[in-house]
Amino acid sequence: MNPEYYNTFHAYGEAVMYRWAGANRASKYGAVGVIVRSVTLSYDDFPHTGSMADYDSLPEIPACAVSTVGAKKLSEAIKTNPDLKVIYKASCKKLPDAPSHNVIAEIKGSMYPDEIITVGGHLDAWETGDGAHDDGTGVVQSMEVIRLLKALNIKPKRTIRCVAFMNEENGGKGGEKYAAECKAKNEKVIAALESDGGGATPQGFSFQGDTVKAENIMKWKNLLLPWGLYDWSYGHGGSDIDHLKDQGTMMIGLIPDSQRYFDYHHAASDTFDKVNRRELELGAAGMAALVYLLSEYGVK
Amino acid sequence: MNPEYYNTFHAYGEAVMYRWAGANRASKYGAVGVIVRSVTLSYDDFPHTGSMADYDSLPEIPACAVSTVGAKKLSEAIKTNPDLKVIYKASCKKLPDAPSHNVIAEIKGSMYPDEIITVGGHLDAWETGDGAHDDGTGVVQSMEVIRLLKALNIKPKRTIRCVAFMNEENGGKGGEKYAAECKAKNEKVIAALESDGGGATPQGFSFQGDTVKAENIMKWKNLLLPWGLYDWSYGHGGSDIDHLKDQGTMMIGLIPDSQRYFDYHHAASDTFDKVNRRELELGAAGMAALVYLLSEYGVK
Numbered sequence: 001m002n003p004e005y006y007n008t009f010h011a012y013g014e015a016v017m018y019r020w021a022g023a024n025r026a027s028k029y030g031a032v033g034v035i036v037r038s039v040t041l042s043y044d045d046f047p048h049t050g051s052m053a054d055y056d057s058l059p060e061i062p063a064c065a066v067s068t069v070g071a072k073k074l075s076e077a078i079k080t081n082p083d084l085k086v087i088y089k090a091s092c093k094k095l096p097d098a099p100s101h102n103v104i105a106e107i108k109g110s111m112y113p114d115e116i117i118t119v120g121g122h123l124d125a126w127e128t129g130d131g132a133h134d135d136g137t138g139v140v141q142s143m144e145v146i147r148l149l150k151a152l153n154i155k156p157k158r159t160i161r162c163v164a165f166m167n168e169e170n171g172g173k174g175g176e177k178y179a180a181e182c183k184a185k186n187e188k189v190i191a192a193l194e195s196d197g198g199g200a201t202p203q204g205f206s207f208q209g210d211t212v213k214a215e216n217i218m219k220w221k222n223l224l225l226p227w228g229l230y231d232w233s234y235g236h237g238g239s240d241i242d243h244l245k246d247q248g249t250m251m252i253g254l255i256p257d258s259q260r261y262f263d264y265h266h267a268a269s270d271t272f273d274k275v276n277r278r279e280l281e282l283g284a285a286g287m288a289a290l291v292y293l294l295s296e297y298g299v300k
Numbered sequence: 301m302n303p304e305y306y307n308t309f310h311a312y313g314e315a316v317m318y319r320w321a322g323a324n325r326a327s328k329y330g331a332v333g334v335i336v337r338s339v340t341l342s343y344d345d346f347p348h349t350g351s352m353a354d355y356d357s358l359p360e361i362p363a364c365a366v367s368t369v370g371a372k373k374l375s376e377a378i379k380t381n382p383d384l385k386v387i388y389k390a391s392c393k394k395l396p397d398a399p400s401h402n403v404i405a406e407i408k409g410s411m412y413p414d415e416i417i418t419v420g421g422h423l424d425a426w427e428t429g430d431g432a433h434d435d436g437t438g439v440v441q442s443m444e445v446i447r448l449l450k451a452l453n454i455k456p457k458r459t460i461r462c463v464a465f466m467n468e469e470n471g472g473k474g475g476e477k478y479a480a481e482c483k484a485k486n487e488k489v490i491a492a493l494e495s496d497g498g499g500a501t502p503q504g505f506s507f508q509g510d511t512v513k514a515e516n517i518m519k520w521k522n523l524l525l526p527w528g529l530y531d532w533s534y535g536h537g538g539s540d541i542d543h544l545k546d547q548g549t550m551m552i553g554l555i556p557d558s559q560r561y562f563d564y565h566h567a568a569s570d571t572f573d574k575v576n577r578r579e580l581e582l583g584a585a586g587m588a589a590l591v592y593l594l595s596e597y598g599v600k
Contacts, residue, residue, distance in 0.1 A: 231528075259579045
């Protein structure tokens with residue numbers, strides 16, 4: 001429902017290709033290094049980083065993001081002096097893969113234990129900050145769904161499984177492995193809900209999957225509307241749960257208010273003081289309510 | 301539409317009587333001074349203050365708010381030592397009234413200049429902070445409505461008048477005087493829109509006045525829904541515009557996301573770094589859109 005100039009993910013989606021593909025493209029044309037302007041809506045002093053395309057067979061050249069303030073200074077300096085020389089020092093390097101793990105907890109369903117509802121966020125994060133909104137909040141909210149149901153002494157009819165995914169930012173191997181394990185065990189994940197858009201006030205859910213089933217779930221909208229969850233629309237579920245799409249899973253993404261998200265995204269400024277407790281809890285409560293309804297009524 | 305545990309103004313509305321009437325009541329029972337726990341949802345070190353009832357003929361006793369952190373410490377200290385003595389020093393005093401002013405700007409209507417749409421916030425604020433969310437943001441948004449219409453080269457059919465009200469916090473004399481002036485000049489203020497709930501992401505408008513007219517305005521909801529303005533409901537318009545209610549004015553309040561508002565309300569922490577530019581601009585844009593529709597179609 002959100003038009004593209006309202007939801008900041010649209011702007012990010014169109015701009016991120018310069019970070020993603022910039023170094024690859026520059027290498028192709030013989031560049032010795034790449035400096036990209038941070039992909040953020042914030043005018044600040046923090047470099048906002050993120051994943052990049054492989055160099056394929058091209059020479060691997062150093063690449064970095066500079067802050068928007070820094071990018072402006074650099075642009076102005078180049079205009080004044082086209083022969084400007086930049087001293088460029090980078091100490092980062094790509095290390096070999098190492099083992100890491102998804103973290104999983106579940107409440108077994110009392111009537112239909114074989115029907116599983118997955119709820120999750122991802123454990124890994126970019127940068128030297130806390131990775132608070134990306135995606136500490138999503139992990140905490142997913143754990144909170146389980147805690148809330150237990151605190152309310154609810155015995156869900158279907159199995160609810162909380163998954164803290166690993167490696168979302170740098171390959172998505174956690175989501176991939178989880179989907180593969182579900183398939184290998186012939187598990188039936190009827191729905192998966194991901195929170196990976198920050199911990200701000202929730203506005204609704206985006207649905208990806210069978211439209212008849214989605215429409216049936218969207219009928220619950222009026223139950224949650226009074227808590228501000230007004231936007232039930234089709235869209236992306238989440239990158240970790242996306243690997244379940246071949247298994248007929250209804251993939252659902254929490255839609256939080258996106259206005260502040262990219263101010264902190266992939267930067268050292270994404271720290272826990274940027275998270276408002278009430279906003280975070282509202283998102284968790286909305287997720288718990290939807291998961292509860294899914295566990296009671298299934299996906300039909 | 302918002303249930304009481306979602307919109308933080310409900311909690312404030314129920315709790316504020318302890319700050320408002322506490323000193324009066326304590327004086328009646330012979331107290332020598334009053335310390336109230338700050339009326340805020342935030343657990344912080346800032347005293348959150350605000351207006352209080354007159355002492356009437358009762359002795360005027362000193363009264364202060366302590367932070368929620370301070371109130372907890374004090375409560376615990378009293379529990380440990382019921383004979384606890386508090387040293388209480390207050391330097392504030394009530395000064396005589398002095399002249400101050402509303403600040404007004406308007407665009408004359410091209411077709412119905414005698415039909416006026418007022419849009420405003422209030423200039424005054426509590427405390428040593430900036431009064432950013434209460435109510436700098438409302439004043440800035442109201443000015444922005446005028447600026448946006450001019451920037452878009454829109455000549456509104458009806459008169460649009462931006463009013464920065466004075467003295468909302470401590471008597472409401474600005475709003476009172478404005479309504480009296482309108483009445484004295486026989487002006488027809490068909491609608492008044494106030495932003496006095498902070499500068500966070502807008503969620504809708506609350507309507508106070510003739511219900512047939514209100515329902516007609518609410519028909520425009522779908523036009524603004526894609527920008528998150530989903531909550532068009534009956535409620536309070538605003539304390540500055542409230543004085544217009546005897547003049548048949550449709551009173552409308554912007555409803556921003558209220559989750560963070562009382563974290564900073566009436567405290568030194570209500571500074572401009574707490575305002576997010578995109579959220580502020582979205583509110584101003586929503587207000588401008590509604591004011592434009594009112595100026596085109598009037599109130600019927």
